[in-house]
Amino acid sequence: MSRLLFTFFAAVVALDAGTTYQIDNGSADTSLGITPNSSSMLWMNEFTAGANGNDIYAIDIVLGRLSAGSNMTNGAPITLYIWSDPGNGGNPSNAVVLASVSGVTANVNTNTFTQYLIGPVVIPVGDDFFVGAAYTESGVQFPAAIDTSSESGRSWFRGFGPGLTPDPNAGDEVNLDGAVPGNFMIRAEGTAAVSEPREVLLAGAGLFLIGIFIRWKPLFLTQQRHIF
DSSP states (O other), X not given: OHHHHHXXXXXXXXHTOOEEXXXXXXXXXXXXXXXXXXXEEEEEEEEEOOTXXXXXXXXXXXXXXXXXXXXXXTTOEEEEEEEEOTTOOSOGGGOEEEXXXXXXXXXXXXXXXXXXXXXXXXXXXXXXXXXXXXXXXXXXXXXXXXXXXXXXXXXXXXXXXXXOOOOTTOOOOEEGGGTSOSEEOEEEXXXXXXXXXXXXXXXXXXXXXXXHHXXXXXXXXXXXXXHO
16 A cells, blocks of 8 residues: 555656756856947757656756856846747757846856746657746846867857847857857756646545545544544
């Protein structure tokens, strides 16, 4: 009985384990900004939705770099986005914004991921999607942290000149590997979208517990009478 109960709960936990999507190694080696001064930047990573994490609820991002010179400060406005990738081409030229959230910069120049809750947005399993950020620089700044230990071809960016509002649907982003080979330090957090199999499993676990209580209730009450 205890083994069967454990199996039920292990299955439920496995469904809810979730996924962290990442292409970086956790260490920011440099960071990228846009010239001239006070320009804006849009940068993003591409991922493929898996069955255990296609309900995207958060974006993690590292801003600035440990070495001097990024000029980043905490508390500046930043906007985070999730895009779909129609056709699953791995290129954001036709990406469509699915969700966005406004926040402020934090943990800059510390090689620390800051998490921003967003959505949640359900991506069909097997489909590509993008997560990223838009930021307007104050003077000369380098907001987009990069891990240069490897390159995946899945990081993209675009600049906007001074006074221009970053357009998340601009559609003419450049691949990072053509400028600084590496991967942006942007991650996505997802859990398994609620589906019929999981609902059935949860209902089954509940009915199983009720059955155990009904089956053993007389014995429990008998034991209570013996105590008193």
